[in-house]
Amino acid sequence: MIPTPRLLATAAALAALALPAAAQQPIKIGFMAELSGPQGALGQDQYDAFMLIVEQNGGKLGGVPVQVLREDSQLKPEVAVQIVDKLIERERVPIITGVTFSNVMMAVHKKVTDKEVFLIGSNAGPSPIAGAQCSPYYFSTSWQNDQQAEVVGQYAKDKGYGKVVTIAPNYQSGKDHVAGFKRKYTGQVLQELYPALNTQDFSAEIAQIAAAQPQAVFAFLPGGLGINFVKQWAQAGMKSKIPLLSTSTTDGIGLPAMGDAATGLISGTFWGPDLTNPANQKFVKDFEAKYKRIPSQYAAQAYDSALLLDSAIRKVNGKIDDKKAFGAALKAADFKSVRGNFKFNNNQFPVQDWHMFEAVKDGQGRLTLKTIATPVKAGVDAFHSQCSLK
Numbered sequence: 001m002i003p004t005p006r007l008l009a010t011a012a013a014l015a016a017l018a019l020p021a022a023a024q025q026p027i028k029i030g031f032m033a034e035l036s037g038p039q040g041a042l043g044q045d046q047y048d049a050f051m052l053i054v055e056q057n058g059g060k061l062g063g064v065p066v067q068v069l070r071e072d073s074q075l076k077p078e079v080a081v082q083i084v085d086k087l088i089e090r091e092r093v094p095i096i097t098g099v100t101f102s103n104v105m106m107a108v109h110k111k112v113t114d115k116e117v118f119l120i121g122s123n124a125g126p127s128p129i130a131g132a133q134c135s136p137y138y139f140s141t142s143w144q145n146d147q148q149a150e151v152v153g154q155y156a157k158d159k160g161y162g163k164v165v166t167i168a169p170n171y172q173s174g175k176d177h178v179a180g181f182k183r184k185y186t187g188q189v190l191q192e193l194y195p196a197l198n199t200q201d202f203s204a205e206i207a208q209i210a211a212a213q214p215q216a217v218f219a220f221l222p223g224g225l226g227i228n229f230v231k232q233w234a235q236a237g238m239k240s241k242i243p244l245l246s247t248s249t250t251d252g253i254g255l256p257a258m259g260d261a262a263t264g265l266i267s268g269t270f271w272g273p274d275l276t277n278p279a280n281q282k283f284v285k286d287f288e289a290k291y292k293r294i295p296s297q298y299a300a301q302a303y304d305s306a307l308l309l310d311s312a313i314r315k316v317n318g319k320i321d322d323k324k325a326f327g328a329a330l331k332a333a334d335f336k337s338v339r340g341n342f343k344f345n346n347n348q349f350p351v352q353d354w355h356m357f358e359a360v361k362d363g364q365g366r367l368t369l370k371t372i373a374t375p376v377k378a379g380v381d382a383f384h385s386q387c388s389l390k
Contacts, residue, residue: 016304026067027320030087032080032108033098033123035072038198038224041253042298043072043100046122049283052098053306056286057255061306062313069093073100075197077107082100084108088115094320095120097305100298102145102173113137119328121323122305123298126172127179127350133382134347137323139330141305143270144381145173145350146180146295148247151354152218153184156245161216162187165209166379167229168220170194177220177247182275183382190214194349195225202229206236227254239267250359252296255367262359262367271300271339272348272357272369279336294368300338311335345380347387354379 031050033043047070059065069091073080080099087093096112096296099105105124112119113135121140122317129135130144156164166181167176174226176328178192190212193205209217221229226249233239233358243266244250250258250265252273273284273294287295295303312329313320320326333344345351357369 010080026065027061027318028069028091028093029061029068029309030069030071030083030091030093030096031098032071032083032096033089034075034100034104035070038098039075039222040072041267042123042223042296043098045296045299046098046100046302048288049295049303050122050306052286052290053303053310057310061310062315062318064313067341072346073104075101075104077104080108082106082110084111088112088117094118095122095309097308097309098122099124101171102176103171103216105129106172109133109135111140116325118320118326120309120330123304124173125381126267127176127381127383130347130349130381131386134254134387134389136348136389138360139344139348141306141308142301142349142350144353144383145176146183146381147354147381148269149177149180149218149220150184150379151356151376151384152245153181155266155268155356156181156185156216156218158188158375159216161214161243163190163214164216165189165191165212165214166194166218167193167205167209169197169199169222169225171197173222174220177321178218180382181218185218187215197225199225200228202232203236205229206232206238208307210236210238210244214242216245217242219249220249221246223253226250227257230254230258230265231261241263248297250354251298252294252369253298255359256293258367263361264361266356266372267359268354268356269297269368270301270354271297271350272355272371274369274371275338275340275385277336277338277340280338280340283338287390294366303356304335304337304339304342307335307337308333341378345384346389347381347384348389349381349384351378351380353377363379
């Protein structure tokens with residue numbers, strides 16, 4: 001049968017109706033983080049904050065439906081590599097986000113970016129990927145590892161602490177944090193202690209610190225490591241003897257479990273729940289309302305990663321297959337960050353202020369962080385000059 005003009009017109013109309021539906025195919029986003037074991041709370045806060053934006057937007061980012069594929073890397077680089085292979089080869093995801101620990105990031109960064117898949121890191125920031133191994137397909141909404149420690153080193157210098165001991169787990173991020181502390185601290189480092197990443201009992205390290213008699217201690221002990229250390233530090237009577245300065249230790253993840261052992265301890269990072277900008281006030285209010293807990297910095301970073309993707313996807317009208325345009329939209333960082341002012345440096349790590357916080361109790365008797373100083377303004381990482389990106 002020869003098609004009549006009416007049949008042709010009907011077919012054309014049906015095809016036109018089908019176009020918007022095709023345009024609304026969900027964008028697949030792989031979300032990979034540590035979601036189990038002693039460090040699982042870090043990844044859970046990342047995931048919960050990311051999904052808070054997705055859910056508030058009705059399952060969309062940038063006005064386009066998204067399908068978030070949640071994966072637990074189990075703090076095992078080999079597992080993370082398998083997950084990335086599945087996400088890229090089987091699921092065909094154009095975006096992967098999350099990534100909690102630096103050993104996992106180092107295992108997957110090149111594999112992801114070499115495939116021209118966009119990787120939006122919302123925690124781990126090892127120095128190689130901020131420097132010579134930077135990629136146009138990698139963006140960070142957190143920090144380069146050394147920077148958290150640099151602000152503590154600056155604070156220790158400002159306070160006049162002449163002798164310190166450092167303690168950090170024996171892996172990439174631990175070494176980065178100690179290097180960052182020493183970059184700004186001008187006194188004497190008496191000892192560098194590197195316990196294993198799965199350490200539960202810190203009695204030997206605490207005894208070594210006591211014997212060294214430093215004027216202060218710098219600690220980077222994330223997740224369960226920090227909870228155990230701070231409790232044991234207080235039980236050993238050290239809390240009243242030697243100032244404990246930390247990062248990613250007395251943070252929003254560990255404070256509820258640490259209890260009174262953490263009160264008065266000092267930490268450094270880029271964000272705290274008391275920052276007064278409107279975006280942060282909304283974030284803290286909404287997160288507490290939904291999850292019944294104070295958000296951590298891990299949540300803040302992931303929330304910003306969702307806002308970043310929301311802004312960039314909207315800028316390109318959902319056409320993320322135009323990789324050059326989408327990369328430029330991400331680089332523009334056209335969103336209101338929970339940390340206030342936000343922009344990317346040439347290596348696509350943030351330029352941001354760095355604060356010091358004291359662990360205090362709020363009006364409800366909950367432990368939280370109170371801003372006490374801002375030693376670094378518009379801080380940039382030490383490796384951006386090694387990055388070839390402009």
